[in-house]
Amino acid sequence: MTGDLIFFVSGGMLLLACLLKLPALIRTRGRDRLLSSICAILLVGSGVLFLTAPSAITFLRRATGVTNIAVPAIYILLTAFSGASIVLVLNWRGGPDLSQTRRLSRLTIWIYGTCCALIAVLFALGDTPVEERFRFDTYYATTPYIGEMIALYLVAHAAATFTASRLCWRWSHEVHGTLRSGLRVLATGYLMHYAGYDPAVAAAVGARWTGHNWDFLIEFARLMTAPSAILVAVGFMIPLLGQRTAEAVRYWQLGPLARAVRPVEGGSSPVLLALPWWQPHLRLRLTQRQTFISDRIVSCKVYFDGQIRDEVRAAALADGAAPETASAIADAAMIAAAVELHRHNSKQRSTPPIGEYAQAVGYTADLAHISRFVRSPIVRDIRRRVSTNVQA
Structure with a gap:
């Protein structure tokens, strides 16, 4: 349970941020695309973290009877989360050319939707008979179809986190207050994925491809997951709580x-x-x-x-x-x-x-x-x- 705690706490923070937005989403009946995107990304993010907990991985395998089924599930959710992050920042920022924003959003959705489908197909074509909860990426790095699935996921994830981090940081120079603080925390959280998690996993997988064993990097990558997720959750919550707190204070004043x-x-x-x-x-x-x-x-x-x-x-x-x-x-x-x-x-x-x-x-x-x-x-x-x- 101790190993699960950080994932459950991190997932709970994302779920809390989603629940804070839920009343507004209900009032708009889902017509607000930006608000719907925020709730979706927070909900998917919390699902990723809950599912990454070791006990959840074991439960999913026992419930489905499929060895390593949690891995493609997590990869698909993370890939969807990555694409949704870009779509969210694009729509959150807006701009004078709304048609361009919509085109970029649709393109991102199409690309990452395709990646999610390919991950599922590649896993179905591959063979993963040995349960690997912690070192799946390196253990199956050279397995036909599974190695390609891992590479596809890493490329899609790294591209999305880098893009989201860059968009958030650039936008933070144009705004003030809690929105600027939230964007910079978001940029840092995404950057930890791009500069920490992705390179570590990619290096460990690449080492297996060349006949070396750098599996210690997988543990480092796992340690980066929860802190970066917490930063992303906090980044989304800061503007929300800042606005609500300011309104509450003024009402009281x-x-x-x-x-x-x-x-x-x-x-x-x-x-x-x-x-x-x-x-x-x-x-x-x-x-x-x-x-x-x-x-x-x-x-x-x-x-x-x-x-x-x-x-x-x-x-x-x-x-x-x-x-x-x-x-x-x-x-x-x-x-x-x-x-x-x-x-x-x-x-x-x-x-x-x-x-x-x-x-x-x-x-x-x-x-x-x-x-x-x-x-x-x-x-x-x-x-x-x-x-x-x-x-x-």
Whole structure:
């Protein structure tokens, strides 16, 4: 079981990444080709790692009664994974010429689909009577048809991992944030296959062809498999988790401001549920919260008072706040004061007085930054002062 653990953990990470994408795939009903490609590659990758575990190889042989049946199964899945990696990166990146992307995708699918079929045919034509769980490549390197199957798999796999690594690395120079980080981790994971696993296996097989024994390289290649697979899994997960985490954080940050503008009449009640980062509708909830806040700020904009904003900003600067922070505090105070005035005049059913600055004043800071200071002491003082004045 100890030898299986790293393969099961690595496969579990890929499966987890697939499950994180599954709700979005269900919502689109499979119409999103990019999303479908991502789920397919993660699912195939997890299958490869689960099947590579020694206990899984033994179970498959016993279940089917075919000696070494796990080998062509793994080769086919890895070849499919390699081709799907190229297709995924091509469609993920996109580009101005969509027709070229589709042509390249179809060509890649055709080439690697053919390779998968040839692997199955060559294994069926060959003869592998001795079960070899760990050194199949070198043991059968000179066996008719099986040697050709091994060579075909290595060439297809090396070409795909090199291409995918190169595409990811080049694209990473054009983007920023978690997408860049994810692409560079992906490029490293694919490069470990191309620069580590493939050369080691190819050298060991080539040595057998020339009458030498370099089987120790097979063990080195096996050691490269799981770390590179983990990097690929992490590379796919980083942009996904980064985006979801950013949405969850912003949703949480806007909470105080959403509650502060709630007294402004009009519109539906806000959604203030504490949503976990894996909630599939989080982006929709975030949009609803931002819309809710913006609509209510527009409703009470006639009560914006530039004098309050200038006063609070000057006080914040005097207390040592940075200019950006002072502006956010001032906007929060102005909005809080406007909410109090709107609530009072709505109860009195009076016409809102258009102040001297009302038509020209607007908030300048980001809503999430404003929300951070809604409950600050200076904003609470402004709210109390305005409330006292309107009740007097």
